[in-house]
Amino acid sequence: MQRPHVVIVGGGFGGIAAAQAMRRGNVDITVIDRHNHFVFQPLLYQVASGGLAPSDIAVPIRWYLRQQENTNVLLGDVTAIDLEARTVSIDDGRRVERYDYLVVAAGTRHAYFGHDDWERDAPGLKSLGDALHIRTRFLSAFEQAEFSDDPAERVAWQTIVIVGGGPTGAELAGIMMTIARKALRQDFRRIDTAQTRVILVEGGPRILPTFPENLSARALTDLRAIGVDVRLNAMVSHVDGESVRIGDEVIPTRTVFWAAGNVASPLTRQLGVPTDRSGRVLVEPDLSIPGHSEVFVVGDIAVTTQKDGRPVPGVAQGAIQGGACAGDNVLRTIGRRERKPFRYWNKGDMATIGRHSAVADLGGSLQFGGIIAWFLWIFIHVTYLAGFRNRLVVLVQWAWEYFTYERGVRLILGRRG
């Protein structure tokens, strides 16, 4: 007899966890992703700033799931979902997969709040492609400043604006400032890279708004101490290739990065169920969608709540635990057992600011800043990296950087777009 076929859209944290939860199940699984690799997104900013190479933080999805015999991986873009026919269409119908159960874990993209034209001049960070694009823009800015004889133009090239004071924005600002001040200084003759301005723009009253206030304040102090110009309650109203406008101030800059918001994969709109303003699906307690108990939505594109009623944040643990819950509920349904509601276990939040500086909120009174949080951050990120090779390489790379301030991967590939 044919086994139930489970299709998983997305091989990120949620999709992989769903597949792994069903590894011993009497099912056939197909994981479909438009990229052939799983990316450890929390370390993308290290690739974007030249600290790590793409292969240090990513592994092929096929390799990741190679020992799972009931699982097949397809490289393709899911372009349509037909809930009535129970099919997903890949690459505009080049291939159609029929499913008995569907897990949608397609993640988010950056949101420009109605200003999609800003993306060209203010790229965001979500994929390895984005990280390499940012790396090129970041490193090229110093080359352009060195190239120019015009003092005003040099200042513009040496001004980096990062929009969004969440963990990604704060981490990018911290590392870019450190690199400009320390790692690059000896490499340039005509410019002083230590004169680089890194401006972090946050629309709200504090950076890291999902962290407790004392840790936000600590992160702010640490960022300012290394020279980052942090602007709070500041809204960017215009971005182009030459400048950024904040209120009445126009800041000449050629290098802007966007870390200010996310929008769900457009696939969520095809499900025809209620979503929030960011397109995230309001799922049932068991993570299925209303009216189609065979379809689950997990990870960043699902709206779920914690025990205390607060929303589950868009973090890796939310996706991993959601994927595992959906996979388990598929097996429970097949085994005619009752489904379990999704319960989020908050394992804590972390963000790193720079050398010896991070903040960690592990719940209750377990809040840390400074060097303790920094070592915790290193330990946890290395532990969760996929593959022993990656863990080893990243540790060696970080140790090297720690003692030498050298950044490993300062190659500019192609010309700045």
Ligand SMILES: Cc1cc2nc3c(=O)[nH]c(=O)nc-3n(C[C@H](O)[C@H](O)[C@H](O)COP(=O)(O)OP(=O)(O)OC[C@H]3O[C@@H](n4cnc5c(N)ncnc54)[C@H](O)[C@@H]3O)c2cc1C
């Ligand atoms: C820069 C950055 C830093 C972060 N830092 C942290 C951190 O420090 N700690 C933390 O806990 N979380 C962090 N996060 C958040 C965390 O990475 C996300 O919460 C998590 O990746 C969500 O998992 P997911 O499975 O929902 O989506 P993703 O991991 O984004 O996976 C979605 C997958 O779906 C694929 N896909 C999308 N659409 C399609 C389609 N139509 N067809 C086929 N495939 C498709 C994508 O290629 C991708 O592989 C960070 C995120 C970013 C971007």
